[in-house]
Amino acid sequence: MPRDRSAAVIGTDGLDALIRVLAAGGRTVIGPTVRDGAIVLAEIAGGDELPYGWGVELEAGHYRLRPRDDGAAFAHSAGPQSWKTYLHPQRERQWTADRGADGAMTVTEDDTPPSSYAFLGVRPCDLRAIAVQDRVLSGGPHTDSRYRARRERAFLVAVECTEPGATCFCTSMGAGPAAEPGYDLALTEVVDAGGHRFWARAGSEEGAAVLAELPRRPTDGATETTARERVAEAADRMGRTMPEVDLRLLMRDTLQAERWNDVASRCLTCGNCTMACPTCFCTTAEDVTDLTGDHAERWRRWESCFDLEFSHLPGGPVRASGHSRYRQWATHKLGTWYDQFGSSGCVGCGRCIVWCPVGIDITEEAHALNEERAAGTAQGEAPS
Ligand code: SF4
Ligand code: SF4
Structure with a gap:
């Protein structure tokens, strides 16, 4: 060659x-x-x-x-x-x-x-x-x-x-x-x-x-x-694997899985996973003024979908529970990211696993969801 x-x-x-x-x-x-x-x-x-x-x-x-x-x-x-x-x-x-x-x-x-x-x-x-x-x-x-x-x-x-x-x-x-x-x-x-x-x-x-x-x-x-x-x-020496299935379909098929309650019982909704993730990109704006009111600044800073304010609409947060916030994050990463941007939002770096204070592991969650789907107990909502 x-x-x-x-x-x-x-x-x-x-x-x-x-x-x-x-x-x-x-x-x-x-x-x-x-x-x-x-x-x-x-x-x-x-x-x-x-x-x-x-x-x-x-x-x-x-x-x-x-x-x-x-x-x-x-x-x-x-x-x-x-x-x-x-x-x-x-x-x-x-x-x-x-x-x-x-x-x-x-x-x-x-x-x-x-x-x-x-x-x-x-x-x-x-x-x-x-x-x-x-x-x-x-x-x-x-x-x-x-x-x-x-x-x-x-x-x-x-x-x-x-x-x-x-x-x-x-x-x-x-x-x-x-x-x-x-x-x-x-x-x-x-x-x-x-x-x-x-x-x-x-x-x-x-x-x-x-x-x-x-x-x-x-x-x-x-x-x-x-x-x-x-x-x-x-x-051949990867420490973790994802289930060998179409993850996008897995997320779609397991929206009502019991596993989301299980992970929600462990998740602190601290947002560490989103801060460490190399693809998470959400931001929010903060306006600050000095005491005189003559000078103001707008700052953009990282925001997390685990933050209660993230989904705040008139009437309150749309995703008030830990269950809905973890599910939103995981299904976006592994599923709906394809619809928005044409690829997975996860690259397999493992940071969210390492830096989660309670050790929640996105691969373990995906395997559990896959098993629940195989057992026929995880009914998803068909996308409209
Ligand atoms: S880092 Fe862990 S505990 Fe914190 S929001 Fe993410 S999954 Fe939940
Ligand atoms: S393993 Fe995936 S979801 Fe977790 S931090 Fe890395 S890219 Fe983000």
Whole structure:
């Protein structure tokens, strides 16, 4: 097979150079780093800030760092944050209003220039999540212009998964562990007797230009073969799976299932799952004024469908019970998202499982609903 001319092998010095090249190009480089007992996403200035030698231990409602002997930088699965923290920030000012000497209010749209980010270490599930948010926030007639501006400037370095976590199920959602197109550069980490290295491929002209600036050597067969094998093995080591059924139909067929009462008895409606989810995008607006009443601001902030106010209409919240709020979230993620946006809203990253304080597991709920449907006790409402 002819070698891809946009592929190369880089070492850890190449990774360090990658961060410097991206920063020299005016980008804020965001990557994984160890902070406060977790692998978080933060601005990084050099390769020494990457989590070399750290892995993670994940379970429902459980997250721990664990040291690794191999010194790998990316042998960890999705952490508490996702890239939406940067592309679709948690809180953002929309406009300010000021009263002039004549008493008239002047409204000024916030025009802070969008940051140019380089994201280093985008897992394939998160690459899919970014594609999902692209469709939601800039794929239709009503575009979020600030999201689009940040997205157009972003440089994505995907890192394929070789170490899935116990809560990962990207394979069930067709979102990993290999990187799909959409990246500027893709890396696959290999640590073996041949050394610590990364099989690198460019996915865009910009990616090829950056790769050309790094210390590198041509792709060799052993590195490429090992990299491909590690990713293929990762696909067989997912900690979780979804039932192998059409999840969209499963959600439709189980709207009246008893299982929703069961999960509602455990759910705290805290909304952690929606905050951690890389595709959840809902926001609300907050207006604030100073004490004089001469200055006002409108802020947009993340909102959760678990919040009682989220469905507040005249007369009160439409979804007042925990039952209806969890069901809304799960059926939207796995079912009605297809109707709205043409894909699943879940990419199988497992964050909602790990960061749920009571360990509610969306895969376990889907399996339980599937069993209830098979037993013939979960009657759905036919969609109108
Ligand atoms: S499922 Fe878990 S994280 Fe989500 S709202 Fe309920 S208790 Fe909170
Ligand atoms: S629903 Fe859960 S597993 Fe699916 S994308 Fe959101 S956080 Fe990840």
